[in-house]
Amino acid sequence: MEEQPNDIRARFDRMRELIAEHGPALLPSSYAKHIEGPLWELRMKGRDGIARAFYVTASGQRVVIVRVFTKKTQKTPQREIKLALKRAEEVT
DSSP: OTTSOHHHHHHHHHHHHHHHHHOGGGSOTTTEEEEETTEEEEEEEETTEEEEEEEEEETTTEEEEEEEEEEOSSSOOHHHHHHHHHHHHHHO
16 A cells, blocks of 8 residues: 555545444445455545555454555456455455
8 A cells, every 4th residue: 555646545544444433334335346255345546546455354343455456447457356365365
């Protein structure tokens, strides 16, 4: 996340606060989207581009970010999803 522009990091921090306050289930669909299996994505957009953060829920209330990347194409690359799923297996 440190490599992302300031506006993207600010949006991520806001989403993190919402998750901490209300849980991931109450995020609006414009912020979060189910990808596959246990994998969900946080959708961040800023002046400098678009970024995605894949996350899973582990051990009840814990949310773990398994992958963050800058989105450069319309469709999320399959290799990013596979990498996030692999990391998710290690966490859950």
